[in-house]
Amino acid sequence: MRKAFALIVVLVAIGSAVPVILHWWPMAPDISADGHLIDQQMASTMVEVGSAFLLAQFLLAYFVYRSADRGTHENIRSIPGGVKLAVFVAVAFVGAELLALGMQGQRAWAIQYFSTPDPNAMTIQAQAGQFAYYFRYPGLDGKLGATHPEKINEGDQNFFGLDLEKDVAARDDVVSAELAIPVNRQIRLLLHTKDVGHSFYVPELRVQQDFVPGLDLMVHFTATKVGKYEIVCTQLCGMGHHSMRAYLRVMPQAEFDDWLKQKASEQ
């Protein structure tokens, strides 16, 4: 019976490792200039954590198997080497693992969060609200107009609360419900929420960033592959959370220029 249990432990461990090793559910294709760093980090994490998991399960199975013939009255009452040593080894082992992953991952993190965007990066503002995203592009003046929450009027399509009457900089702002961007150009995305917490997640971009009420945050990324991708909210934001999505369209520069011109004419 105990030997059978040891065998089951081994089979379950191997069975749960197979889909991961064989990539049965692969990640979405990477379309971002820095995405490979995230993928490397994910792969290293899986290797480290997966190896530790398998090792632990195999050891467990081994000890169960080895002690299968023991009588029931010979339970171990103390840890060999003492509790202190066991705790020290566990902390050192987990600590070393975390430290190694952290050191490796700092580059991916720093590229997203600590490095300043390119001087010629394109600025776009993303605004999340229950339950839709809106994106705002500065017009020809290169300036985004100021926002006034009390002027938000969805019936008038004034989702950002622009004061078109008095604020000249706001008049040429282009507002869109889809995020269109040129391929191979860095985007500096300013994140603002008008109500509760939301998030901006494009699996293919390897970018997932929360919108935090009261905080204007920034992420930057470069898309390297033309296509249409889904932007989803991954922060439960209310009843309509399931329907909160938008589309990211990565276009060649010329096509993007046409798109922006068309959008500007529709404002």
Next chain:
Amino acid sequence: MRFKIACAATMALLVFPSGVWAGTITGKVKVDGPTPKRKVIDMSKEPACAKEYSPTDPPRMESTITGPNNALVDVVVYISAGANDEGVMPSQVVTIDQKGCRYIRHITAIHTNQKIKITNSDPAIHNVHPLAEANREWNQSQTPGAAPLDAKFAEAEFIPVKCNIHPWMHGYIAVLKTNHYSVTDGSGGFSLKDLPPGKYTVTAWHETLGTQTQQVIIGGANETKTISFTFKGKAY
């Protein structure tokens, strides 16, 4: 004179059943000055709705719609005083449809407590949210193919209606204490019919340009009075 008309009207109301009166107030609503550009509504979030429109004729915002000769569309013109038909509730049910992620019609006028049926013709989920103040505010989700929602409002007010899922969806339910109302058509025209002789206050309400009133006296039983309203436009 005024007293006599009032007496005559009251007597007439008592003697004759409603509907025999043929007094009419008719006219047009115009706008003087610029109106905001009707921006294109970006429905890319809901592809099922976006594909209902041709790229050459995209859906546009409906808060200020004008017609030929500066006509102002979707103005609720109604008798705000003197109608004497408060509480006479019509039995017909008014339908508001959600189609192509818009409210059809954009402005729906009803009598207080009149029954409304809200239907969803879209293959998308909607959440109907009347932002009522005098009445109770509520919101209700409606999946594709779901049964119509029944509603009624006991207090008179202009209720903005929005969809909590599609922020561009916007409309109004005008809850009135009278059956004498008209929502201006593409030519800005309105017509208030079946009025007994009397003195009336006619109010014209527009969702962004405000409210105007006029006093109108219908002297004879078949008299037609023509009036016009002119709202001052604004560019933004």
